[in-house]
Amino acid sequence: MKSLNRFASVFSSVILLSTLIACSSSEEPSAGTGNSDKQKKAVTIQYTFWGDAATKATHERLVDNFNKKNTGVTVKAIHVPAFDQYLQKVQTTMASGTAPDVINFVHNDVYAFASRDVLVDLTEWIKRDWDGAKLGENLGDLMEGMKYEGKQYALPRNAGGWYTYYNKTLFDKAGVKYPDESWTWETLVAEGKKLSNNSANVNERTWAIAFDAKATAQHINYMWQAGGDYFNEDKSALLFDSPKTKQGLQFMYDLMYKDKIAPDPSITSIQKPVDLFSSGQLAMYQDSMGNIVRFTGAKDLNWGIAYLPKGPENRFGRIGATGLAIPEGSKNKEAAWEFIKYVNGNEGQEILAKDGFSAPVREQLLQDESKFLPADKFPIDRNVAIKGYQEYGKLLPSHKNWTQIEAVAKKYLDLYFINSMSLDEATKKIMDEATPLLK
Amino acid sequence: MVVLLKGSNKDLPVAVWFILPSFIGFAIFTGIPILVALVLSFYDWNLLNTPKFVGFENYDTLFRSDPIFMKVLWNTLYFVLGSVPLSIIIALFIAVLLNQKLKAIAFLRAGYFLPVISSIVAASLVWKWIFNPDFGIINDFLRMIGISNPPKWITSTAWAMPSIIIVAIWKNLGYNMVIFLAGLQDIPKDLYEAGEIDGANKRQLFWHITLPLLRPTTFFITIISIIGSFQVFGQALVMTEGGPGISTNTIVFYIYQNAFVFFKMGYASASAWVLFFIVLFFTAIQSKIGKRRGAL
Incomplete structure (x- = not known):
């Protein structure tokens, strides 16, 4: 068995020359060279x-x-x-x-x-x-x-940072004040109902808020805002079954299925939230800073940026x-x-x-102010952009198996968000399947 | 190749030269990777660190402690059973229709063949719109004929796989149809004439002349379709990303996911070899049946 083992490893290392090349050259950083020597x-x-x-x-x-x-x-x-x-x-x-x-x-x-x-x-x-x-x-x-x-x-x-981009035209039409720092989850639901229109005519339909069909970027924001997270402090355990994490996920679910102010994945899997927003069918769109540039160039779109509405514990958004x-x-x-x-x-x-x-x-x-988001080029409140990033921004957690853990989480959250698995079952599956990945 | 080597054909050296380029291409881009995958399937390798030998652990995990893999196998089987028979029957039906002297026959044939040559990614994107539960043309039609609560297609765990099967049938129909057409045109006309003289009606002609004489063609199409269907990937990637949940996660998608999303190359290679044996198994069975019935 041992010789077979050795044979296999020799064989593979010949075939997998590539890995060896990747590790062969290493140039040790040494203090004191580099700068003085410009003769490179x-x-x-x-x-x-x-x-x-x-x-x-x-x-x-x-x-x-x-x-x-x-x-x-x-x-x-x-x-x-x-x-x-x-x-x-x-x-x-x-x-x-x-x-x-x-x-x-x-x-x-x-x-x-x-x-x-x-x-x-x-x-x-x-x-x-x-x-x-x-x-x-x-x-x-x-x-x-x-x-x-x-x-x-x-x-x-x-x-x-991560912001709420809002469509001023839809807010004015519904007679709703633009979102500001006073907004909480409750405000979002109450005002959101005024902003959405569940008309049978699909062309008249508007939504207050939307998430990407696939449980991607956004669910962690809501988990944080309720006080939940992916991992505990020393990353020895997952927190998907904690009541706070679940509260955040439940809130997203309710926006779609109880309050009905957000489109469910059957719609957003085909029309992305950003497209709904750009075409004036979505009042609030939450996404990263990169969209400031995107919307600045957009025609017929009267928009502004605001903080994320505050949840039970905070208003964190991912950086x-x-x-x-x-x-x-x-x-x-x-x-x-x-x-x-x-x-x-x-x-x-x-x-x-x-x-x-x-x-x-x-x-x-x-x-x-003259170098970052100058007022003459970007029609937004600079202070919101900076504070939303510095004060309310939070880095995604790190883990060496992050990609796999994230994939497990998405898989079951997807099922929860299309209403074919209960929250308890989905979070339990995530715990069962992703906990071994913590090692 | 084997046949060529057996005989003492004087054209042999020429033939070998003609085959050689394709053979070298196959060896480099298919043969060697297959062998590497076999070796890798006994390793734990993330593409970054030196591979670690783990024996049969990957295979052991696949069959004994990976609940997803079993679901993935079932999904794949579901896809094969759903798409292969239907695409063959419909293709035969259309081929028989198009094997007549119709006006604009070339246009019709080309029309049915168009999906085969269109890119699966582009086609899948269009189908995503067709399946849209709110605006999609299918649900519009269903509502028009009085179905008030039509399925949510690719965003429903129950309907996602049927949606993918529908797209696959649409995509493969043209190819199968063309092969059937070729088969139909090979059937000598005098057989039909003789049948007609004997008083056979259209249906009898079809069952007793067309179908038996098409057997080699049907056999070829069945094998090709089954092998192709076991490798379904494009639709699952573009339309559903294996979802919702894992409802459209098929073997090749799972291999891709393990290899290039989770970077578990060894595990992915092991799954690939399992797929190889499954395809081999089905082909062997068919070949047996085919030989017994004289299709080959």
């Missing part, structure tokens, strides 16, 4: 990220600006349109040893990848040339969110934070680090903030 050879590195066409344009501009600086490092942008294909691509290129040198990750993917020892620990490099004033301005939560076991594996690239990391397989780690510093630094952040597609990760820039 010209190198080209690859930077990969995902996003829509506007995001792509923004990042290509960022790369162009960096390349013009003639640091000896040339960056090539590799854009992937959809996020679900993005991680597949990152992981397969890592396996074949052809991963890009700089990879953009959602903060909890930084954690998951770092836990598998495939990212470069940046802690020493940060200490070496990114301390004091340069680093100090990074928002602390974001830095914290990109750590694994106390070590820093990425520098923040951008972030953004979409991303950071840049270097894979262990990169052959140009120092060059990659130069680019990461540029993006995280003031100049890079200014370029990213200018388009308003997300919030800068540095305090000073965030507060600078």
Whole structure:
């Protein structure tokens, strides 16, 4: 058995050459070199990220600006349109040893990848040339969110809060005051009833609020707002069966099936909430900061942004934070680090903030009215945008098996939200199936 | 290939050269990956770290402690049983209709064949609209004929699989129909003439001449359809993402999910090999039946 075992492992390692390549070259960060020595050879590195066409344009501009600086490092942008294909691509290129040198990750993917020892620990490099004033301005939560076991594996690239986008025309028509900080779940239901129209004529129908058909981005906001969460403090247990978590999920369900002010998944699986909002059929749409840019360009849409309505405990909304990391397989780690510093630094952040597609990760820039969401370009209340992000924003929890845990949760929450499984049963299934993944 | 090697054909060297490119392509892009998958199925590998040998653990988990896999197998079987017989019967029916001297026959044939060459992703997106419970054309029609509470199709656990089966039948109909048409045109006309002289009516001609002589064609279509149906993936990915819950999660979708969403390559490879044996099993049975009835 043992020799068979050995044979199998030799055989596989020959075939899976790729993994070996991925782990072969490692360039240890050493303090004191780098900066003093500018005699580096010209190198080209690859930077990969995902996003829509506007995001792509923004990042290509960022790369162009960096390349013009003639640091000896040339960056090539590799854009992937959809996020679900993005991680597949990152992981397969890592396996074949052809991963890009700089990879953009959602903060909890930084954690998951770092836990598998495939990212470069940046802690020493940060200490070496990114301390004091340069680093100090990074928002602390974001830095914290990109750590694994106390070590820093990425520098923040951008972030953004979660807001209620509302259609002023529908509010005016229903005679409802625009949502503000006084709004709670109760207000949402009471005013929501005035805003929705369950007309038999589908063309006249309007909804107060909507969620994506698949239990995705939003359910965690409602869980938080009721005081619930995915994990307990030390992540030794899941909290799906806690009364508070359930209360948040129940609230979403009630909006669809009891109060009937939100469309159920049979509608949103075909017409996304964002489309309902854009076509004037939805009064309130909750999503990330990126939509400020999207709606600013929209014709015939009179809109504003507000905080999320406050639940029994708080009004948290998730922060979409991303950071840049270097894979262990990169052959140009120092060059990659130069680019990461540029993006995280003031100049890079200014370029990213200018388009308003997300919030800068540095305090000073965030507060600078001329650089981030200038009033002449964006017709919104800047203070809501900033406070919604800084005070009411919360990072998604991290776990090395996050993707699998999330998939289990979605699978059963989907069934709950289409009304074919009870809440107790769905949360019990999640507990049973996802608890083994905590190990 | 085997037949060629047996005989002492002087065209053999030429034939080998013609086959070679496709054979090399098959070896590199199909043969080697199949072998790698076999090896991987005994490993625990997340694409990032060095694979860890686990023996038969993946297979053990599949059959003994993965409640989803059993459901996935059942879903796949449901899909095969739902789509294969119907798509064959309807295709035969249409082929017989289109095997006549009609005006615009080429246009009609092309029309039925169109779904085969259209992209499954694009088609699935259109079907999502057709199945829309509120605005969809199907439910509009159902309401018109007096059904006040039509199904919610792809957003209902009970109706999601039938929806996917409907799309699959629509998609494969044209292919099966074309093969049947070819088969029909191979049947000698004089057999029908002889039958008519003997006083057989249309139905008798069909049952006693058309159907028996189509047997090799039917056999081919059945095998191809079953193999294809076991590998249903596109519709499940685009229309329902395996949902709601796991109601349209089929074997290939499950393989994809494990390999490229959860990055459990070993586990996915093990499932792939299970699928291979299932397909092999069904093909063997059919081949036996086919041989006995002289279809081959």
